[in-house]
Amino acid sequence: MPLTPPEDPVAAGARAVVERLRAAGYAGLWAGGAVRDRVMGITPKDYDIATDAEPEEVAALFARSVPVGAQFGIIRVIHEGHEYEVARFRADGPREDARRRDFTINGLLYDPLADVLVDHVGGRADIAARTLRACGGDPEARFAEDWLRILRGVRFAARFALAIAPATWEAMRRHAPRVLEASAERQRDELARVLTGPDPQRGFALLGELALDRALVPEL
Structure with missing residues (x-):
């Protein structure tokens, strides 16, 4: 192409x-x-x-x-x-x-x-289908390489209005608490990108579905 x-x-x-x-x-x-x-x-x-x-x-x-x-x-x-x-x-x-x-x-x-x-x-094909999918056919392995990728997934889904592939979403949901193992600085920077993107409402809704909203923004 x-x-x-x-x-x-x-x-x-x-x-x-x-x-x-x-x-x-x-x-x-x-x-x-x-x-x-x-x-x-x-x-x-x-x-x-x-x-x-x-x-x-x-x-x-x-x-x-x-x-x-x-x-x-x-x-x-x-x-x-x-x-x-x-x-x-x-x-x-x-x-x-x-x-x-x-x-x-x-x-x-x-x-x-x-x-x-x-x-x-x-x-x-995934861009054409508006789908967010972890690489390599193994979402668990991709996220385990860097748990902050779960938060990046939220950002990309919100920014580009993408549906999240079922296996990718299940792995994100299962391992969402491990996002908190990343440094506070990396968490803050990625969260800022979610909340200043073109659709912060959807981004925050996805964080809520992952039970990360209050963990990342304790003042809520």
């Missing part, structure tokens, strides 16, 4: 980052929210790039970079005044990287040089 981006400076810079990675012999694909937004017809505010290069190898290719999470394979590249997060594949190659992401809508990859959407997780 072609997904040719408009010639805005941020997208052009993201393409240039991929070009430089490829020229050096590394893989490079747009990943995550930027690809999701393009499929949904939304102009992304930022771009993430997935690669098989190590952070130090990425840093050697660009004049300016910041090791924001080098221990996790993440580095921030500053190219022509714009910042791009470049992350090593989360698993062995792009297919497993996509399967290890949180939700299928965020598991899409895109090759900006060939103008090809790479969908290993059924994300395009």
